Amino acid sequence: MRTYIQINPRDNVAIVVKAMPAGTELMEGVVVRQDIPQGHKVALVDIPRDQPVIRYGVTLGYALDDIEKGSWINEFMLRLPTPPSLDDMPWGTNIRTDLPEPPVRTWWGYRNPEGGPAGTRNMLGIQTTVQCVEGTLNVAVERIRRELLPKYPNVDDVVPINHAYGCGVAINAPEAKVPIRALQNIAHHPNFGGQLMVVSLGCEKLTLDMLVGPENNTPENVVVLQECRGFEGCMKALMDMAEKKLRILNERKREELPLSDLLIGMQCGGSDAFSGVSANPSAGYAADMLVKGGATVLFSEVTEVRDGVHIIAERCVSQEVRDKLAAEMRWYDHYLEEGQVDRSANPTPGNKKGGLSNIVEKAMGSIAKSGTSPIVEVLSPAERPTKHGEIFAATPASDIVCGPCQMASGIGLQVFMTGRGTPYNLAAVPVIKVCSRNELKEQWPDIIDISAGAVATGEKTIAEVGTEIFEKIIACASGKDQPFAEKYGMHNYLCIFNPAPIT
Numbered sequence: 039m040r041t042y043i044q045i046n047p048r049d050n051v052a053i054v055v056k057a058m059p060a061g062t063e064l065m066e067g068v069v070v071r072q073d074i075p076q077g078h079k080v081a082l083v084d085i086p087r088d089q090p091v092i093r094y095g096v097t098l099g100y101a102l103d104d105i106e107k108g109s110w111i112n113e114f115m116l117r118l119p120t121p122p123s124l125d126d127m128p129w130g131t132n133i134r135t136d137l138p139e140p141p142v143r144t145w146w147g148y149r150n151p152e153g154g155p156a157g158t159r160n161m162l163g164i165q166t167t168v169q170c171v172e173g174t175l176n177v178a179v180e181r182i183r184r185e186l187l188p189k190y191p192n193v194d195d196v197v198p199i200n201h202a203y204g205c206g207v208a209i210n211a212p213e214a215k216v217p218i219r220a221l222q223n224i225a226h227h228p229n230f231g232g233q234l235m236v237v238s239l240g241c242e243k244l245t246l247d248m249l250v251g252p253e254n255n256t257p258e259n260v261v262v263l264q265e266c267r268g269f270e271g272c273m274k275a276l277m278d279m280a281e282k283k284l285r286i287l288n289e290r291k292r293e294e295l296p297l298s299d300l301l302i303g304m305q306c307g308g309s310d311a312f313s314g315v316s317a318n319p320s321a322g323y324a325a326d327m328l329v330k331g332g333a334t335v336l337f338s339e340v341t342e343v344r345d346g347v348h349i350i351a352e353r354c355v356s357q358e359v360r361d362k363l364a365a366e367m368r369w370y371d372h373y374l375e376e377g378q379v380d381r382s383a384n385p386t387p388g389n390k391k392g393g394l395s396n397i398v399e400k401a402m403g404s405i406a407k408s409g410t411s412p413i414v415e416v417l418s419p420a421e422r423p424t425k426h427g428e429i430f431a432a433t434p435a436s437d438i439v440c441g442p443c444q445m446a447s448g449i450g451l452q453v454f455m456t457g458r459g460t461p462y463n464l465a466a467v468p469v470i471k472v473c474s475r476n477e478l479k480e481q482w483p484d485i486i487d488i489s490a491g492a493v494a495t496g497e498k499t500i501a502e503v504g505t506e507i508f509e510k511i512i513a514c515a516s517g518k519d520q521p522f523a524e525k526y527g528m529h530n531y532l533c534i535f536n537p538a539p540i541t
């Protein structure tokens with residue numbers, strides 16, 4: 039088992055695979071000077087003040103002071119480099135075509151009557167125009183689950199799309215298009231089988247016409263609580279409509295489908311210094327297999343791509359794709375500036391404890407989950423893809439905001455890489471959890487689905503764990519397996535990205 043990881047021969051630092059006491063010889067001629075926590079960096083040479091600290095072959099930052107060989111390098115010892123320029127980034131200079139062959143080219147899904155990617159689950163999704171209806175709807179959902187769902191065994195679940203948007207918001211602000219688009223697209227998520235059921239209060243700013251269009255604003259699809267008679271009237275209207283929709287959904291059957299009908303999202307959260315070595319590259323390998331087989335894979339998280347944007351641009355298949363990538367990055371730079379922060383606000387205390395010193399180091403790891411495939415499209419937050427292949431879907435990096443954005447884009451399943459550990463999940467979309475180190479799998483054996491820890495220790499290859507992830511994706515998407523979090527029914531609130539003002 040290896041004891042340290044130096045990723046690129048140019049690197050002047052390595053990370054330790056396990057915590058290492060002061061005085062240990064890391065490699066010939068390098069003795070560690072302090073106790074080094076697991077995953078943290080050690081200087082392999084003397085690094086004078088203002089000289090670059092290099093990992094992944096990339097400058098993570100510049101030394102604030104002289105760093106002696108064998109020293110622990112933490113977040114207080116680096117100055118951030120300026121982010122790469124967004125002007126005239128070279129594109130198409132790294133288009134890879136020799137992607138790994140997937141072991142299978144079909145899966146079992148629910149064809150989407152509205153077209154687009156197929157569903158991985160068969161669910162009644164109940165949309166809401168406004169937060170005000172949530173309490174009433176949740177009571178009805180409990181009753182639907184208890185009294186109706188057992189009669190329709192082909193339907194997996196009933197999922198209320200509760201959210202904080204809909205009223206008390208500047209609905210005409212330019213950026214209101216983001217949350218509105220997210221909710222519009224979630225209503226047509228492939229797992230909901232084209233069956234619209236919408237609950238409105240009756241006086242909200244996000245009107246039914248705005249959410250589902252006048253053509254869908256019909257008594258067959260819509261319950262308006264202010265038009266129901268009392269609590270029991272509300273319950274009856276909701277139960278009656280749910281039953282009609284469940285009857286239709288119960289007729290849906292899984293079919294063997296090509297991978298081109300599969301849309302997968304990649305996300306990471308609670309990352310550590312191993313994430314970019316084990317979990318994310320393994321997920322990237324699975325992503326490359328999916329793309330090779332014709333599937334579509336989204337990766338996201340703007341602040342975690344910003345410092346490696348030039349690497350992403352090199353994989354863009356056209357100038358148009360490169361330009362949209364730059365535009366999304368510019369939009370986010372501006373968004374952060376307005377809030378008087380920059381990308382350095384991203385790493386969390388947990389990221390830093392896990393050995394990630396700054397956003398550059400986090401970005402290099404984060405990008406690895408996109409694999410190496412050509413990037414065929416860039417989406418604004420919550421947009422639907424129009425192409426097959428690897429796609430950058432711009433979203434915040436926050437786990438609980440990125441999730442619903444990718445869900446709005448139509449993902450049937452998300453693969454989530456973590457180093458520190460998080461039980462995050464989405465109610466309507468299964469989330470497979472992949473951890474970066476064995477210790478986390480030992481601590482949470484029944485929450486983490488796959489450990490990529492053996493890649494960190496050198497006992498397995500990225501291809502081996504990547505293939506394992508691919509197979510888990512196909513089994514879970516096909517309904518033959520379930521991630522732990524789905525089995526337990528634990529999931530997070532849908533936090534819809536709203537960059538526009540609240541009134």
Ligand code: CA
Nearest residue numbers: 306307435437
């Ligand atoms: Ca995240």
